[in-house]
Amino acid sequence: xxxxxxxxxxxxxxAAIRAGCLxxxxxxxxPQSEVAEYLSKRLPEVDGVFLxxxxxxxxxxxxxxxxxxxxxxxxxxSSPGISLMCEGLSYVACAECPAVYVxxxxxxxxxxxxxxxxxxxxQATKGGGHGDYRLIVMAPDTVQEAVEMVMRAFPLAEKYxxxxxxxxxxxxxxxxxxxxxxxxxxxxxxxxxxxxxxGMDTRKSKTKNIVKSLFLDPAELYxxxxxxxxxxxxxxxEEVMYDxxxxxxxxxxxxxxxxxxxxxxxxxxxxxxxxxxxxxxxxPQTLFPFPEKEIFAAAQKESVKMLASIEMSMxxxxxxxxxxxxxxxxxxxxxxxxxxxxxPEEVIEAVTSMYNxxxx
Amino acid sequence: xxxxxxxxGFGGQGILSIGKILAHAAMEEGxxxxxxxxxxxxxRGGTAYCMVVISDRKIGSPxxxxxxHLVAMNRPSLDxxxxxxxxEGVILINTSLIPVDAGRSDxxxxxxxxxxxxxxxxxxxxxxxxxxxxxxxxxxxxxxxTMKQCVKNEFMKKPKVLELNMLxxxxxxxxxxx
Numbered sequence: 001x002x003x004x005x006x007x008x009x010x011x012x013x014x015a016a017i018r019a020g021c022l023x024x025x026x027x028x029x030x031p032q033s034e035v036a037e038y039l040s041k042r043l044p045e046v047d048g049v050f051l052x053x054x055x056x057x058x059x060x061x062x063x064x065x066x067x068x069x070x071x072x073x074x075x076x077x078s079s080p081g082i083s084l085m086c087e088g089l090s091y092v093a094c095a096e097c098p099a100v101y102v103x104x105x106x107x108x109x110x111x112x113x114x115x116x117x118x119x120x121x122x123q124a125t126k127g128g129g130h131g132d133y134r135l136i137v138m139a140p141d142t143v144q145e146a147v148e149m150v151m152r153a154f155p156l157a158e159k160y161x162x163x164x165x166x167x168x169x170x171x172x173x174x175x176x177x178x179x180x181x182x183x184x185x186x187x188x189x190x191x192x193x194x195x196x197x198x199g200m201d202t203r204k205s206k207t208k209n210i211v212k213s214l215f216l217d218p219a220e221l222y223x224x225x226x227x228x229x230x231x232x233x234x235x236x237x238e239e240v241m242y243d244x245x246x247x248x249x250x251x252x253x254x255x256x257x258x259x260x261x262x263x264x265x266x267x268x269x270x271x272x273x274x275x276x277x278x279x280x281x282x283x284p285q286t287l288f289p290f291p292e293k294e295i296f297a298a299a300q301k302e303s304v305k306m307l308a309s310i311e312m313s314m315x316x317x318x319x320x321x322x323x324x325x326x327x328x329x330x331x332x333x334x335x336x337x338x339x340x341x342x343x344p345e346e347v348i349e350a351v352t353s354m355y356n357x358x359x360x
Numbered sequence: 361x362x363x364x365x366x367x368x369g370f371g372g373q374g375i376l377s378i379g380k381i382l383a384h385a386a387m388e389e390g391x392x393x394x395x396x397x398x399x400x401x402x403x404r405g406g407t408a409y410c411m412v413v414i415s416d417r418k419i420g421s422p423x424x425x426x427x428x429h430l431v432a433m434n435r436p437s438l439d440x441x442x443x444x445x446x447x448e449g450v451i452l453i454n455t456s457l458i459p460v461d462a463g464r465s466d467x468x469x470x471x472x473x474x475x476x477x478x479x480x481x482x483x484x485x486x487x488x489x490x491x492x493x494x495x496x497x498x499x500x501x502x503x504x505x506t507m508k509q510c511v512k513n514e515f516m517k518k519p520k521v522l523e524l525n526m527l528x529x530x531x532x533x534x535x536x537x538x
Contacts, residue, residue, distance in 0.1 A: 005380070005387050005395070031399055115400060171422055176380065176395035178387045260422060267420030339400075343425045 003178040008143045008168065009034035009076075011179050012102055013042060015150035016074050020185045021100070022048030023073040025062040027055055027081060030114040031170040032104035035076040056081040060088025067097035068211035070189055070196030072154055074100035078170075079108050079120050082128070089163060090129030094213035094224065097196075098157035098189065100150070101135075102166045104173040107339035115339025116170030118259060118312035124167050125288045125320070132225050134232045136164040136239060137287040139258045143177040145285075151182055156239070158189045160231055167287060169312060171260045171341070241285035242294055245269060250303035251280030253355055256295060256321045257310040258284050260341065265310055268347035278303075279351065287317070292324040299329045305359040308351055310342075311335040330358050361416055363501055364424045366441050368409035369433025369454070374488030377514070378431070379410035381492060385502040385510045386414040394422050407436055414501065431495050433474070433488070438462060450499045452491055470498050472535045478528060486521075486528040493532025504533065 006014070013035045016024065024039050036052065043050040053059045059075050063085075066073040077085065082103045092099055105120045107113035124137045136156055140146035146168060153164040189196075193203040197211055215221035245262075246269050247254075257265045262283040269279050282298050284291050299307055306329055309318035318333040325331055334350040336342050342350075367379045376397055383395040394413045411427060413419050430445045431452045432438035438451075438458050445451055447466040456475035472494045478487035489511060496507045508529050515522040 003387060005384055005393070113401075170399070171396065174397055174399050175422060176383060178393060263419075264421040264423050270420065341423045343423050344421045345425060 003180050005176050006143060006179050007034055007174065007176050008146055009104065009173040010038040011143050011147050012076065012150055012166075012168075012173075013038040014181065015147040016100070017042060017046060017048065018181055018184050019072070019151045019154040020187060021072040021074050021154055022046060023066050023071050024049065024075065025051045025053050025059045025066070025073070026075045026077065027053050027059055029078045029081045031106055031116070032076050032078050032102070032173045034173070035102070056084035057088070060085040060092075063099045064088055064092050064095070064097060067092060067099045068095065068197055070192030070198045072189055074102070074154075076102040076104065078104050078106045079117070080111055082120065082123065086123070086129040089135070090131050090133055091213040092163050093129070093133035093135070093228075094131065095211050096161040096228075097163070097211065098154075098161050099163050100153045100157055100166070101163060102150070102168065104168045104170060106170055107337065113339040114170065116260060116312060116341055117337055117339060118167075118169055118261060119314070119316070119337050120167065121287065121311070121313055121316035124165050125290070133228060134162075134235070134288055136160070136162060136235060136289075137167055138164070138241070138285060139167045139287055140172060140285075141259055141262050141283065143172065143175065144179050146172055147179055147181060149285075151185060154185070155187065158191065160235060161191075161195065162231065162235070167259070169260050170339075236289040239286060240289045240291045240294065242291040243283040243285055245281040245283065246273065246278070247280040247282065247298065249278050249280070251278045251301070252303055252305050252359070253279045253351065254295075254298055254304055254307045255279055255281040255310055255351070256284065256307060256317065257281060258287065258317070261310055261312050261335075264342060264344055265347055267344040268351065271344060272348055272351070277352070290320050290324065292320075295321060295324040296326065296328070299325050304329060306330040306332065306355065308354060309333050310347060310350075312341060313337050332358065362419065363414050363429070364427040365412045365414075365429045365431065365495075365501065366409060366427040367412070367431045367433075368407065368437030368441055371406055371408040373408070373433045374485065375408045375433060376410050378488045378492040379412050381510045381514055382496070382502065382507065383412050384513070385506045386412070388506050388510065389502055391415060392417060392419050394419050396422055407434075409437065409441075429495070429499055429501070431491055432458065433491060434458065435460070450495060452495045452498070454487065454491060456487070468498065470494060470536055472532065474532070477531050477535060481524060481527050481531065483524055486525050489525045489528040490532040490535070493529045494536035497533045497536040
């Protein structure tokens with residue numbers, strides 16, 4: 001199959017089907033309603049379940065139910081909708097159920113606007129819901145990468161029995177790009193009979209599988225937390241993904257940027273290079289686990305004078321960049337929020353001025 | 361080499377559609393392409409615009425401040441975007457609805473009464489295809505025949521509309537050449 005021109009939102013829906021996911025529960029919200037529109041037509045064709053819930057709160061628990069029963073399941077929403085799902089997300093994480101959530105972020109806080117933003121970084125990587133839990137968070141920069149990440153998200157969620165979130169922004173959802181779909185995944189959730197409520201008859205077992213997130217005995221709950229932490233530590237070691245741009249030269253400055261923003265930065269970097277100013281970029285593809293070691297190593301290069309975290313938010317990922325660099329280099333932030341996306345020209349102005357201030 | 365085209369007009373003029381057809385044509389020619397719609401809080405009958413970015417290599421920023429070319433289907437679009445077009449770009453003006461010039465001496469101005477031509481062919485609705493055809497013929501952004509084939513593909517399932525739009529393709533080309 002060759003390349004086809006597709007909207008990010010539709011491509012995400014198709015990718016989920018090709019990943020073998022036939023259960024989609026959602027509630028429409030701009031700028032990602034095309035996922036639901038697309039799947040309402042596509043899922044019945046493949047004997048899947050498309051269900052428009054009465055609210056995002058209901059979606060969150062439909063996911064819990066389906067996942068707990070061993071089904072591959074996913075949802076998509078945008079910022080305020082994800083906020084509503086966060087309680088259920090915490091339950092799903094605690095019960096160690098695999099599920100995939102896509103957040104096509106819009107400007108916030110509050111009901112906000114409908115234009116692209118990355119202001120849900122904290123929500124995705126640091127919580128959103130309550131308690132000590134983590135999501136695996138991936139952030140695509142193209143429609144093609146969104147497809148690949150969605151298809152990777154399901155096996156990853158099942159491997160770790162952990163919710164995975166794809167963090168896009170309005171542009172990733174709305175723009176069209178040529179995409180090529182990888183082959184259908186031919187797998188089933190492989191370990192589900194070990195833990196999910198698949199039915200004792202079905203799996204010919206005499207032991208009950210119990211899926212729950214209530215542990216009234218503190219010792220038992222503490223044990224649960226330790227199990228989760230051990231899992232997150234393995235994820236931190238094993239699942240970091242990142243990409244680099246212009247890092248094979250002696251760059252004076254290192255930009256850390258992801259998603260749509262990183263594409264704007266790559267154009268800015270090309271223009272600065274033409275002017276003789278070398279800037280490298282490390283693009284985290286996973287936001288949790290965050291490429292801490294890789295950013296630290298890239299910052300230690302002798303030519304590097306400082307780092308800049310460039311985001312479509314008022315400064316969220318910058319805290320992780322600072323943490324990664326461990327005080328060895330200055331770290332600054334530049335960004336815009338609320339649906340405004342910086343242009344390459346604005347990035348150049350910001351980067352040049354912070355470099356001159358810090359290093360001249 | 362990267363080129364950008366801004367298509368702009370009223371909602372309902374088929375602005376997003378001609379952007380998609382051009383994006384398809386560029387993809388058919390093996391180029392990298394992005395189609396970016398305006399999806400802000402617009403209203404029916406308000407302005408609609410989309411940007412098509414075409415390149416030989418991976419496209420960086422989808423945010424474009426100054427496009428190479430502009431296809432303006434109504435006056436507010438020309439007023440808003442004409443000053444942003446890069447020097448030597450093509451500005452196509454739908455003179456049926458725009459009584460003024462772009463006011464630029466450093467660009468290639470193409471005046472086409474797209475809505476009137478479409479009307480004379482039988483339906484105002486093909487004004488967008490007249491404009492796309494005229495723009496493609498003048499700018500050479502993709503091969504004319506590739507664009508024509510993509511128009512065909514787009515309307516394959518609606519024979520009457522297809523016939524009309526094939527005429528629109530020819531008339532658009534003639535209008536751009538003369």
